[in-house]
Amino acid sequence: MSLAQQFGFLDEYAKKEIRRTSLKAVAIPGYQVPYSSREMPMGRGFGTGGLQLTLALIGEGEVLKVIDQGSDDSVNAVNLRAFIEMTCPGVGTTRVTGEADLIQSRHRIPEKPLREDQLLVLQVPYPDPLVVVEASEEKRKQLHGEADYSRLLVKLYEDIVKFDEITISHRYPTRINDHYVIDPSPIPRWDVPKLHMSKALVLLGAGREKKIYAVPPYTKAEPLAFEDKPFRVEAFLDERGRRRACARCGCDSSFLDEYVDSNSGHQVYRCSDADWCDEQLTRRSAPEVING
Amino acid sequence: MLEVSAIWTAQVQQQNYRALLDAISHPGWVKSILHQAGSPASTAVLATLLDAEVSLADPEGLLEAADWPLLQASTAAPEEADYILCMGSKAAQFQPRLGSLPSPEQSATLIICVDSLHEGELKISLEGPGVNGNADCAIAGLHPDWLSQREDWVCGYPLGVDLLLVDDSAVLALPRTTRVEVV
Amino acid sequence: MAYVAIKGGGQAIEGSKAVLEYLRTRQGECAQPLQADTIQNQLRLLHGRVLSEGGVYHPRLASLAIKQAQGDSLEAAFILRAYRSTVPRLAETDLLDTRNMRITRRISSAFKDIPGGQMLGATTDYHLRLMRMELLNESPERFRAVSGEWFKDLNVDEIPDTFPKVLQQLRRDGLLAPLDEQRAQQTPFDITREPMIFPVPRSAALATLARGEQGSLLAIAYSNMRGYGDVHPTVAELRVGYLPVFLPHPITGKPMEIGEVELTECEVVAMYEADEEGGKPLFTLGYGACFGHNEVKAISMAILDRSLQNGVQHGPGNPSEDPEFVLLHVDGIESMGFCTHYKMPHYVTFQSDMDRLRATQAKQSQEQGE
Numbered sequence: 107m108s109l110a111q112q113f114g115f116l117d118e119y120a121k122k123e124i125r126r127t128s129l130k131a132v133a134i135p136g137y138q139v140p141y142s143s144r145e146m147p148m149g150r151g152f153g154t155g156g157l158q159l160t161l162a163l164i165g166e167g168e169v170l171k172v173i174d175q176g177s178d179d180s181v182n183a184v185n186l187r188a189f190i191e192m193t194c195p196g197v198g199t200t201r202v203t204g205e206a207d208l209i210q211s212r213h214r215i216p217e218k219p220l221r222e223d224q225l226l227v228l229q230v231p232y233p234d235p236l237v238v239v240e241a242s243e244e245k246r247k248q249l250h251g252e253a254d255y256s257r258l259l260v261k262l263y264e265d266i267v268k269f270d271e272i273t274i275s276h277r278y279p280t281r282i283n284d285h286y287v288i289d290p291s292p293i294p295r296w297d298v299p300k301l302h303m304s305k306a307l308v309l310l311g312a313g314r315e316k317k318i319y320a321v322p323p324y325t326k327a328e329p330l331a332f333e334d335k336p337f338r339v340e341a342f343l344d345e346r347g348r349r350r351a352c353a354r355c356g357c358d359s360s361f362l363d364e365y366v367d368s369n370s371g372h373q374v375y376r377c378s379d380a381d382w383c384d385e386q387l388t389r390r391s392a393p394e395v396i397n398g
Numbered sequence: 399m400l401e402v403s404a405i406w407t408a409q410v411q412q413q414n415y416r417a418l419l420d421a422i423s424h425p426g427w428v429k430s431i432l433h434q435a436g437s438p439a440s441t442a443v444l445a446t447l448l449d450a451e452v453s454l455a456d457p458e459g460l461l462e463a464a465d466w467p468l469l470q471a472s473t474a475a476p477e478e479a480d481y482i483l484c485m486g487s488k489a490a491q492f493q494p495r496l497g498s499l500p501s502p503e504q505s506a507t508l509i510i511c512v513d514s515l516h517e518g519e520l521k522i523s524l525e526g527p528g529v530n531g532n533a534d535c536a537i538a539g540l541h542p543d544w545l546s547q548r549e550d551w552v553c554g555y556p557l558g559v560d561l562l563l564v565d566d567s568a569v570l571a572l573p574r575t576t577r578v579e580v581v
Numbered sequence: 582m583a584y585v586a587i588k589g590g591g592q593a594i595e596g597s598k599a600v601l602e603y604l605r606t607r608q609g610e611c612a613q614p615l616q617a618d619t620i621q622n623q624l625r626l627l628h629g630r631v632l633s634e635g636g637v638y639h640p641r642l643a644s645l646a647i648k649q650a651q652g653d654s655l656e657a658a659f660i661l662r663a664y665r666s667t668v669p670r671l672a673e674t675d676l677l678d679t680r681n682m683r684i685t686r687r688i689s690s691a692f693k694d695i696p697g698g699q700m701l702g703a704t705t706d707y708h709l710r711l712m713r714m715e716l717l718n719e720s721p722e723r724f725r726a727v728s729g730e731w732f733k734d735l736n737v738d739e740i741p742d743t744f745p746k747v748l749q750q751l752r753r754d755g756l757l758a759p760l761d762e763q764r765a766q767q768t769p770f771d772i773t774r775e776p777m778i779f780p781v782p783r784s785a786a787l788a789t790l791a792r793g794e795q796g797s798l799l800a801i802a803y804s805n806m807r808g809y810g811d812v813h814p815t816v817a818e819l820r821v822g823y824l825p826v827f828l829p830h831p832i833t834g835k836p837m838e839i840g841e842v843e844l845t846e847c848e849v850v851a852m853y854e855a856d857e858e859g860g861k862p863l864f865t866l867g868y869g870a871c872f873g874h875n876e877v878k879a880i881s882m883a884i885l886d887r888s889l890q891n892g893v894q895h896g897p898g899n900p901s902e903d904p905e906f907v908l909l910h911v912d913g914i915e916s917m918g919f920c921t922h923y924k925m926p927h928y929v930t931f932q933s934d935m936d937r938l939r940a941t942q943a944k945q946s947q948e949q950g951e
């Protein structure tokens with residue numbers, strides 16, 4: 107028995123619903139638009155929301171990049187890319203950020219600034235930043251509508267009282283266009299400023315929680331903070347307070363992954379964004395080639 | 399120009415969707431819509447967005463009778479409809495759905511047919527999300543009352559309506575967040 | 582020095598597929614590969630469970646999904662559900678009347694005798710759960726002998742085509758509210774087409790429960806039975822059988838039978854409530870139904886339907902009465918997917934976590950140093 111599958115796996119009605127939903131999401135920046143969310147052939151939590159968006163968006167001749175944890179070679183990225191290649195004939199794939207029309211990512215925004223003609227799809231496990239202070243969705247929707255985030259701010263403030271620091275590490279609550287506060291997906295704080303006035307449209311898809319929301323281009327995206335306790339990105343400072351650099355490419359302005367070297371037992375830092383690291387490495391070694 | 403019926407194919411709808419997404423992400427951008435000869439671009443827009451799950455109002459009877467069954471959408475009064483097909487030269491005679499505070503997306507999208515999005519007597523300047531600084535547009539065939547009515551509809555953000563202005567071959571979007579100034 | 586552990590993901594996935602396939606077939610050449618029919622018949626209860634949680638009545642593909650998933654019911658239901666995403670919905674059946682079920686089993690715990698009679702049918706309820714060692718060594722001949730024996734004395738004509746519902750009697754006696762004919766005409770909420778925005782209509786709750794994961798339904802219903810709630814159900818009727826499905830003929834529009842689905846249906850009657858408009862107090866009702874033969878699921882669902890209605894009416898007093906709590910946590914495909922996803926790399930978020938912890942620790946030691 108063979109089951110013929112059409113371009114983009116989903117039936118056209120499912121795509122239409124996602125398309126209608128995404129247009130509303132852009133029109134109401136940061137608002138989580140509910141949609142029915144079909145089951146995909148990979149687990150809920152593995153990027154089914156992002157994948158449904160990608161499948162509704164993508165067309166023949168376009169070039170896609172899929173990243174997970176900054177890497178195109180991570181098992182989940184490989185899996186998603188293979189699925190899209192299988193179900194979307196005529197779609198090209200790339201690992202180079204600058205070559206992609208569409209980028210689907212989990213947990214990272216590429217270091218290389220995105221262009222106006224590019225589009226970023228982020229996979230979202232928990233779409234609602236208010237869930238930590240209010241369990242009922244019905245009540246949360248009301249709070250969002252009123253832009254009432256006082257309880258969230260109190261929660262942040264309690265952190266400061268207890269630890270003298272804001273302890274939220276990732277999924278940092280971010281206010282879009284002065285109204286809705288979003289969960290920007292589990293990107294590190296490092297990536298949050300990239301949302302602010304981004305040239306590229308950012309679409310966020312939560313498949314299991316059945317929500318789509320957006321940060322349109324040229325739109326304010328401001329992490330919640332207090333005047334005396336500003337929002338801070340990851341520091342990556344060494345014992346002497348100096349910014350660590352990537353051990354591979356030498357870049358000291360990228361988000362770093364930390365490893366323990368299996369031979370020396372020392373900590374090693376490398377760029378989390380694999381394509382960025384490659385690009386920096388090429389750039390650094392290029393003059394040497396010319397000189398040599 | 400396309401072969402008759404191409405606007406109902408998956409491939410053309412994907413491309414027209416991306417044009418709509420570009421348009422609504424960048425208010426002021428005029429994006430081409432693939433459409434068929436002798437049929438308005440607005441029909442191609444409807445074909446891209448509508449199916450049996452949503453309702454359409456056509457108070458001016460702009461849609462060809464033969465297109466209704468293809469769209470599959472149910473008919474509704476403009477006050478109830480998810481999508482409203484409008485004639486730009488005539489001011490609105492209805493109050494569209496604006497959504498609610500918890501569910502602002504349950505609001506109408508208006509597809510307004512105008513004469514031209516490239517040149518015209520109405521000069522407007524846009525600001526807001528999606529607009530890098532501000533954007534200037536010139537439109538022909540949009541009754542000035544539309545803009546004042548839109549003001550009333552979108553003043554209670556996040557409630558509001560989203561407008562898709564369509565001429566014979568292109569679309570320009572005015573989502574509820576866009577601030578419009580006549581210049 | 583080892584670089585990024587996640588490199589070479591493609592190779593790793595291929596390797597993983599190969600070993601999974603090896604395990605599926607490792608019984609070797611003496612093995613009989615499982616046939617779809619074997620699964621549907623000899624593992625009929627697992628099969629029914631996958632049909633029901635998958636939410637598509639496709640017996641052959643359900644068998645394939647079980648085979649492919651190597652017997653994991655969550656995984657099999659998932660495969661079936663994903664298949665569902667690729668097929669459009671072409672038509673809607675009219676309202677189906679379960680009085681027309683071809684019954685294989687039917688009981689009531691409310692009355693000793695019911696119109697049409699009790700029919701114990703196939704159940705393990707009164708079996709001793711002792712190992713039947715002889716099944717370890719069965720022959721095809723024995724299969725034939727058993728079915729031959731079964732059909733020998735069967736008088737098909739004695740079994741009525743349809744049975745009246747026990748609830749009809751309670752309604753006639755004025756102990757239960759009459760059927761709301763108007764509500765029966767309303768289009769039910771389609772959870773596969775519309776997002777659930779709370780509060781949701783009862784039809785959305787029933788649809789969610791009907792394809793909910795059996796264990797999840799049971800656990801939450803059990804919490805109500807034990808005292809986190811007070812439904813105190815009586816099974817007015819539990820029936821298992823085959824329900825004919827009708828679709829309007831594409832040309833004439835007349836209903837035509839397109840097949841039948843195996844169904845388990847349960848109606849529980851619960852503690853009576855005072856009528857708010859001053860009428861007589863009446864029993865309340867809970868309804869459960871699912872594809873396949875699955876009584877635990879149908880009963881759990883009926884109890885949850887009742888507890889959710891209580892919650893909607895009086896405000897939720899415990900988890901089983903809270904629609905958001907119940908309906909957003911019973912779907913097996915969603916819960917298993919999310920549980921599984923924690924095995925994926927979370928390097929970046931953990932890096933951020935370490936950054937915060939170190940910053941907080943540094944602050945503390947600074948303060949203590951001062």
Ligand SMILES: [Zn+2]
Nearest residue numbers: 352355377383
């Ligand atoms: Zn690097």
